[in-house]
Amino acid sequence: MAVLRAGNPAAAIAQIKVAPSVRDLRALEKALAAARLNGKWRDVDLAITESLEALSAPRLHRSP
Template sequence: MSQSSAWPGKIMALLRAGNPAAAIAQIKVAPSVRELRALEKALVAAQLAGRWPDVDAAVADSVSALSGPRLHRSP
């Protein structure tokens, strides 16, 4: 059984509080693609996908950056 990360919930809280700039900053330093995919699912479930085009672009950019085989962050 895997544990779900609290990271997507924290980003959703920032967005619901009306702070997309802070959410984008956190998205740019996302821990992994798995958390970004969970954030995408949370945005769709909350019907917030598309509300902030900059947030959607930051998620897409981060997913593509972290998906590269040689692009990773050290712990």
């Protein structure tokens, strides 16, 4: 959230792509919704969705 608020969505996307767990991504989604920022950055929303899909796939799951 801090990176997005600072105005650097590219850095936020880079961090989203290396998110360690689905729980972290869900928390980010909830924080964006609470701050009414969801939908403001399409690329960020897309990166969250793609990362959630990748982490949810059993063969691509990363251990912590």
